[in-house]
Amino acid sequence: MKKYDVIVIGGGAAGLSGAMALARSRRSVLVIDDATPRNAPAEGVHNYLTRDGIPPSELTAIGRQEVIGYGGEVVSGTVTTAGRDGDFTVGLADGTTYQGRRLLVTTGLADVLPDVPGLAERWGKDVLHCPYCHGWEVRDQAIGVLATSAMALHQVQMFRQLSDDITLFLHTAPELTEEQWEELAARGIAVVQGKVEQLEVEDGKLTGVRLEGGNVIPRQALAVQTTVRARANFLADLGLEPTVREANGVEIGTAIPVDARGATEVPGVFAAGNVTDPMAQVMSSAAAGLMTGAGINFDLITEETRLAVAARSS
Incomplete structure (x- = not known):
């Protein structure tokens, strides 16, 4: 089984931006996307500078091609499981499995109307x-x-x-x-x-x-006001659960907690976009994905440096 530096789960603006940063840093990247974005019913994406009004599917299609152009891979599928035995292993609904050193979760939210x-x-x-x-x-x-x-x-x-x-x-x-x-x-x-x-x-x-x-x-x-739910049930086996989010004392839904680098409480698992921030729009999700991708690259560099120093000293 091929092992990737990073598996990105979710191929929206956040996931593709993170994958872009990683691929341009010569990381092996796999993006897994189930093609069910939250904004699918919308005619266009707005407040996305230079792309205002672009259909959501067109924006992600362009993004996929850009990631592939830098050597990244994109596959269709729904991730149902995620486990760890040294590296991470993710399982798809069709039984396919993939391995990666890091996970970037950008699966977004589901609206409850x-x-x-x-x-x-x-x-x-x-x-x-x-x-x-x-x-x-x-x-x-x-x-x-x-x-x-x-x-x-x-x-x-x-x-x-x-x-x-x-x-x-x-x-x-x-x-x-x-x-x-x-x-x-x-x-x-x-x-x-x-x-x-x-x-x-x-x-x-x-x-x-x-x-x-x-x-x-x-x-x-x-x-209308919707209640949003983080699309991240597959993280439960890693011990990572969404938490309730509030605004002005009102519960607005659930999201995955992350720090300023996009790191979750589980080492090696990062997240960005709506799955971490229910209020994020497409452009801010893309920015968060970029910064988190950069953070993952440096996290890998830190690990690789530590291992190289240890090997040199042995």
Whole structure:
């Protein structure tokens, strides 16, 4: 079995950027990707300088070719196991195994959507979550914000920057304070109480939000808060588990803890991108992958220097 210096698990922006840094440092690198990126439903990647609006699949296709151009390898597959006996061994769903001296985990997150009929079908189109990722595309439209936690108050203010026609659907959010009511009123944000029953869709487009009782509020776009889950179950056998992350006291999901170099608590296992930072966008994930790849290269150099000194002294 061929042994790689580094196995990169996940072929998105973070993984490919890390692989690029390592391949350009003449490391043997294998990228394993299951082609199920979080941003697959989106039409384009935004806030990625010089590539704004590029389809996600096109961005990663270009990245793969660049990594391959420097001698890196890319294979399709889903990693289901990871173990260590000196070196790391990763197993794929089809039974294939690979060995590597280091692991770089860049598998990203999975979004758990609010349980509202019709919402999942519109996800990534006119049901959105991030004003920076998709806000410009719905500017000046009739935008709704579905509140499932106190984070909706932050989100609704961000989307208010993009349109004068904003409605906050309280749905299952905690009761608002007097100060919060005042802030919403001051910004001209309409508030609708009661639970949302379903989304109304006509001709493949969102047209409204139906409340329990049947009242429909016309909307062209709906922002939601998702709960995110780190896609890293295969790390359990290495003793590495995702931890809960919070923002403003609200649980937003799970992620893999890393230090400033991208190193996890398990020696030799590194991680970067959304799997470590739920708030990271594509460009910041790419930057994190680059820096972590550089850190892995120096980690290997440190090990190789130590072994060379020991061999010279023996």
